[in-house]
Amino acid sequence: xxxxxxxxxxxxxxxxxxxxxxxxxICSVLDGxxxxxxxGGFMTSLAALLLGVVAISYxxxxxxxxxxxxxxxxxxxxxxxxxxxxxxxxxxxxxxAVLFLLRQQWRTxxxxxxxxxxxxxxxxxxxxxxxxxxxxWLAHWMIPxxxxxxxxxxxxRSPLVWDFFAILTYFTISATFWYIGxxxxxxTIRDRAEPGFRKRLFTVLALGWDGSxxxxxxxxxxxxxxxxxxxxxxISVHTIVSWDFxxxxxxGWHTTIFPPYFVAGAIFSxxxxxxxxxxxxxxxxxxxxxxxxGHIDKMCKLTLTVSLMVGLAYVTELFVAFYSxxxxxxxxxxxxMLGPMAWSYAIMAVCNVGISQLLWFRAVRTNVAFVFCIxxxxxxxxxxxxxxxxxxxxxxxxxxxxxxxxxxTSIEVATLIGSFGLFFSCFLLFCRFVPVIAISxxxxxxxxxxxxxxxxxxxxxxxxxxxxxxxxxxx
Numbered sequence: 170x171x172x173x174x175x176x177x178x179x180x181x182x183x184x185x186x187x188x189x190x191x192x193x194x195i196c197s198v199l200d201g202x203x204x205x206x207x208x209g210g211f212m213t214s215l216a217a218l219l220l221g222v223v224a225i226s227y228x229x230x231x232x233x234x235x236x237x238x239x240x241x242x243x244x245x246x247x248x249x250x251x252x253x254x255x256x257x258x259x260x261x262x263x264x265x266a267v268l269f270l271l272r273q274q275w276r277t278x279x280x281x282x283x284x285x286x287x288x289x290x291x292x293x294x295x296x297x298x299x300x301x302x303x304x305x306w307l308a309h310w311m312i313p314x315x316x317x318x319x320x321x322x323x324x325x326r327s328p329l330v331w332d333f334f335a336i337l338t339y340f341t342i343s344a345t346f347w348y349i350g351x352x353x354x355x356x357t358i359r360d361r362a363e364p365g366f367r368k369r370l371f372t373v374l375a376l377g378w379d380g381s382x383x384x385x386x387x388x389x390x391x392x393x394x395x396x397x398x399x400x401x402x403x404i405s406v407h408t409i410v411s412w413d414f415x416x417x418x419x420x421g422w423h424t425t426i427f428p429p430y431f432v433a434g435a436i437f438s439x440x441x442x443x444x445x446x447x448x449x450x451x452x453x454x455x456x457x458x459x460x461x462x463g464h465i466d467k468m469c470k471l472t473l474t475v476s477l478m479v480g481l482a483y484v485t486e487l488f489v490a491f492y493s494x495x496x497x498x499x500x501x502x503x504x505x506m507l508g509p510m511a512w513s514y515a516i517m518a519v520c521n522v523g524i525s526q527l528l529w530f531r532a533v534r535t536n537v538a539f540v541f542c543i544x545x546x547x548x549x550x551x552x553x554x555x556x557x558x559x560x561x562x563x564x565x566x567x568x569x570x571x572x573x574x575x576x577x578t579s580i581e582v583a584t585l586i587g588s589f590g591l592f593f594s595c596f597l598l599f600c601r602f603v604p605v606i607a608i609s610x611x612x613x614x615x616x617x618x619x620x621x622x623x624x625x626x627x628x629x630x631x632x633x634x635x636x637x638x639x640x641x642x643x644x
Contacts, residue, residue, distance in 0.1 A: 181275055181617045184458035188612045191459075195354075195604045195611075196361055198454050203601060206453040214593035221587010224580050225300060233303050235580040241573040242563045246581040247301045248413075249555040250588060253438070254294035255336070255410055256431075256551065257592075259403055260439025261287025262343060265350070266399040269392075274617055275467050277610040278459050282450060282596075283443050284347040285603075289595040290442075291340045293588045298332060300584070328413040335409040339402050346395045352378055352388065353609035407435040414558065421501035421562035424489065430482040434551060437475040437521070441547035444468055446596060448541045450605055459606050462535050469534040472547070476525035483518065497567070505561045509574060513557050520550025 186194070203211075228235045238245055261283040268276040299305045311323055311333045323330050356378035359371035378384060411431035414422040444465065451460040490498045505514045524546050527533045534540065560575050599605070 179463055181278070181461070181463070181614045182459060182611060183461050186458065186615060188615065191606075191608055191611050191615070192357060192361075194456075194458070195606050195608050196358065198456075198600075199358065199602065199604065200361075204453055207597060207601065210449075210453070211594065211597045214590045214597060217586050217590025218594050219587075219590070220583050221590055224583035224587060225296075228300065228580050228584070229305060233301070235578060237576050237578045237581060239573045239575065241566050241571055242560055242575040244559050244563065245575055246577050246585060247297045249552065249559055250585055251294050251297035251301075251332075252410055252431075252555045253552050254290045254297075254588065254592075255407060256435030256438040256555075257442050257548075258287040258290035258294065258339070258343070258439065259407060259432075259435040260443045261285070261290075262346075262399050262403050263436055263439065264443065265346060266396040267403065269396045270400060274614045275464055277607055277614050278461075278464050279443060279447055279468070280610070281350065281607040282446055282600075282605050284343065284350065285596060285599045285605075286439075286442060286446060287343045288340070288347060289592050289599075290439075291336060291343065292595070293592050295336050295340070296588065296591075298329065298336075328409070328416055331409045331412065335406045339406045342395070342399050342402060346392075346399050349388075349392060349395060350607065350610075351603065352376055353380075354604045354607065356380070357608055358604070403436070404432055407431045419562055420495070420497040421490075421505070421558070424486060426482060426486055426489070430479075430486070433475055433478040433482060434521075434554060437472065437479050438548055438551035440468060440472045440475060441544040441551070444472065444540060444544035445548070448537055448544070450600060451537075454600060454605060456606060459611065462537065465537060465540055466531070466534045469528045469540060472544075473525055473528040476522060476528075476547070480522040483522065500565070501562055504565050505557060508561065508565065510557070510561050510564070513553050513561065517550050517553040517557050520546045521554060524550075 182191075184190075236245065236247070264276050264283040265280045265287075269280070299308045302308060311330065313322070352375060355371050356375040359368060359375045359378075362368035362371060408428040408431065411427035415424060415427040417423055447460050447468075448465070451457055487502055490502045493499075505511070524543055527539070527543060533543075564575050565572050
């Protein structure tokens, strides 16, 4: 049987791969030596991480007075970074769980890395509320366990406490979903490994996987259940984060549009980061046949769709503010667009809504270099969106006598750089030691877009005449 390209649909996996080719290509990345590009990226990320460790250590030893906060701007870089990293983590759940339930087969080449991105982004996000406490060694007080502190408990009505439980739940489900999906591939590495520590390690991690029909049946049932549990988290986690602002009485914050607005923004920033990481992994790990231009095109369409939702949210909050007739609300948005920090609002609008409109054109969506630049600009814009919401709503208070400008200190900038260092260091280590492509899932879509019928088929012949019958006897 010959396997040729279908004239109706392009193959999801290029190069005419066989199941054996998939295993060999993906595992060879783990067995061989890292490329110079990988080493360059890892050393740069590690340097950024060490800078962040030094900054955070100095900050904890000295106090949060090392930040540029003042009487008016009580929240700034730390909470901006927290909301940004939580948003980054949403695309992993979207690609892995939601698209799995919708039977989108193209997700198989990008879901593993997207899930890993979720784990690392949530780790980065969880650091900032702990640092913001000022005394992070007391972070365990957030856990409602029996203690000897008498009536001293956290305020369960505080949205910041909701953040703690939302992040913890999201991390637990995402990590479980990620690990369960890797079990078949971990078993593949176990079977290929030479006797030694590596084989023993993957034997433990594979949980006794034997590839039998019963094992696959239970695995697929569990994976579907976890996908169903993870899907509501896409909405619930960032909805809870938005309540940090929406439950306040600060002009520019107390609005009911924040929950869907934050969810759309989170998916937009997460999809943009997935595009950035996939393009980097595609080049550095030589995965062009598995992460094709078709995958990038589909992700660009999703990114464009969510960008339009974000743009609608921007217009809606402006309309509500000016239609309400509330002078304080109107001033908050006028100050955002025309005030001393109008440059940050302009960056947000251009990067999140303006530049992403280029994705309407197929020539742009299929140009990897253009898509890479657009994905980076989208993440820059989404970081500034959180900055605009937080800082520009606070630096002009009700009384002009308490107005103050905000300028981040070197400690805050170094902490932000360190969070990116942590994220990319973890992701590059993941690409080095764990299959970045889901081997077992990719094998299941090899036939999509291929014609497995014989290339030359005999022409049908005319049916033979029916035999005559005579008095019940066939002649």
